[in-house]
């Protein structure tokens with residue numbers, strides 16, 4: 001049994017055939033899914049999916065690309081939403097310096113506020129960080145150290161960065177981008193990261209594996225990532241599966257189907 005620890009099945013990309021996508025995930029052994037919110041609208045959509053499908057969980061977050069869209073009132077509404085509908089994590093939140101409409105200073109302020117909220121509500125965090133490692137680390141060190149459990153999702157930095165993230169007590173999750181042809185450095189990180197500190201995700205609809213590159217990704221492709229990584233690491237697929245599934249269940253507090 002696999003858990004897709006980060007996907008966006010509530011996104012419009014799945015409107016035409018969501019039922020079929022969900023059925024394929026189940027058929028391929030992906031028995032639990034975490035739908036990750038990125039702004040007030042998608043937070044609500046993720047919550048609604050988790051109400052319809054008991055094997056799905058929802059998070060509530062504010063993606064760095066949306067950091068500049070939220071007003072003071074919006075922060076209050078966010079906290080009210082989280083209080084009334086407790087998510088399994090706060091996220092995705094973080095910093096993304098690749099072609100973002102949100103200025104870095106705005107992203108940093110929003111990120112810090114979200115970490116503070118997660119700490120007060122005793123919720124783990126899902127951190128998104130792209131080409132912003134030093135700033136992400138600095139904020140996590142001052143705002144999260146010792147106070148928060150977290151995962152840096154779609155981990156795409158080097159081995160030195162991995163060590164710094166693990167030293168914070170955080171987990172990392174790997175996406176199908178480790179299967180890309182040009183990802184040898186990242187693959188080396190994914191191959192050597194401690195097995196009990198990693199989780200698997202698809203980030204669907206993004207980042208389809210190499211064999212489907214450029215197409216829409218979907219949770220059933222997690223099985224491809226699990227096959228690929230267990231082979232690369234030279235371990236039994238069942239060992240990878242059981243370990244990462246246990247980690248995910250503990251991290252998000254999921255009750256998994258037996």
Ligand SMILES: [Zn+2]
Pocket residue numbers: 092128129153154
């Ligand atoms: Zn992300």
Ligand SMILES: [Zn+2]
Pocket residue numbers: 006007008036092203
């Ligand atoms: Zn995502």
